[in-house]
Amino acid sequence: MSAPAEARRAAHAKVNLGLSVLARRGDGYHEIETVMARVALHDDVRVWLAGEGVRLEVEGAEVPTGEDNLAVKAARAYLGAAGRDGVGVRIALHKRIPVAAGLGGGSSDAAAVLDALARLVPAAVDLPATAAGLGSDVAFFVRDVPAALARGRGERLEPLLLPPLRLVLAFPGVVVSARDAYAWTQSFTPRLRADTLAERLLGAGDPGFVNGLQPGVVREHKEIREVLTALRGEGLRGAVMSGSGSCCFALASDAGAAGEAASRLRARHPGWTVIATHTV
Numbered sequence: 001m002s003a004p005a006e007a008r009r010a011a012h013a014k015v016n017l018g019l020s021v022l023a024r025r026g027d028g029y030h031e032i033e034t035v036m037a038r039v040a041l042h043d044d045v046r047v048w049l050a051g052e053g054v055r056l057e058v059e060g061a062e063v064p065t066g067e068d069n070l071a072v073k074a075a076r077a078y079l080g081a082a083g084r085d086g087v088g089v090r091i092a093l094h095k096r097i098p099v100a101a102g103l104g105g106g107s108s109d110a111a112a113v114l115d116a117l118a119r120l121v122p123a124a125v126d127l128p129a130t131a132a133g134l135g136s137d138v139a140f141f142v143r144d145v146p147a148a149l150a151r152g153r154g155e156r157l158e159p160l161l162l163p164p165l166r167l168v169l170a171f172p173g174v175v176v177s178a179r180d181a182y183a184w185t186q187s188f189t190p191r192l193r194a195d196t197l198a199e200r201l202l203g204a205g206d207p208g209f210v211n212g213l214q215p216g217v218v219r220e221h222k223e224i225r226e227v228l229t230a231l232r233g234e235g236l237r238g239a240v241m242s243g244s245g246s247c248c249f250a251l252a253s254d255a256g257a258a259g260e261a262a263s264r265l266r267a268r269h270p271g272w273t274v275i276a277t278h279t280v
Contacts, residue, residue: 006120012040013042014242016036017036021213033149037165039280054088056091056093061099074111074113111141114130161198164278171248172227176244181213207251211240217244258277259276
């Protein structure tokens with residue numbers, strides 16, 4: 001059987017249903033606990049074999065297309081691990097996930113490239129290990145699980161079963177790097193209550209999401225406080241910043257409520273990207 005000519009993947013975004021920053025490690029990273037959940041919002045990734053080297057084209061967003069792009073790094077890492085450095089790879093990304101928003105778009109694209117190349121260039125490559133070498137979020141996405149509790153610097157994953165959620169995402173366009181978000185951390189936070197998360201999500205009250213990075217990022221970017229206030233003003237539950245930000249999200253009771261809240265927020269804040277979505 002001949003190898004496929006190309007591979008297409010949906011690279012889903014994620015939200016962090018809580019993020020605790022527990023301590024600073026000796027290797028310069030932080031010890032964290034976080035629950036990550038995939039959502040329906042996704043980029044489209046197409047990978048095929050052609051020419052020489054790794055080439056990337058992107059539509060839908062202004063992002064680097066050279067060696068700094070995580071999708072390019074993923075392709076090179078896979079080919080190197082497979083002993084196939086001479087293979088030419090072309091990658092086309094259609095971006096829908098806001099860039100540098102704390103939604104894991106770049107990491108998800110990289111995981112999609114790894115998975116596509118595993119189909120196009122079969123080899124005995126340890127995908128989880130290769131993904132972890134690229135970044136903790138890449139390790140989550142390559143596992144292809146709906147949700148997981150991540151520990152360590154985010155690379156130790158425990159799959160979780162959570163109820164389906166309807167969400168409203170609101171991104172004010174503020175770019176925050178993970179490096180800066182951790183540098184701005186004001187204090188360490190208690191461990192997550194992951195053992196009761198499913199129960200709290202099923203209830204009608206506030207789920208008690210906490211993001212240890214949020215206070216420091218809000219201090220530097222006051223717009224994020226406005227986003228959180230606007231989400232709460234729509235009667236949504238658990239408004240919190242996702243990951244290193246600056247996208248924030250909150251829970252809606254159902255698809256109709258999420259869509260209506262998103263419409264009102266878009267009308268009031270035309271400069272924001274507001275999306276009604278759900279976990280997958």
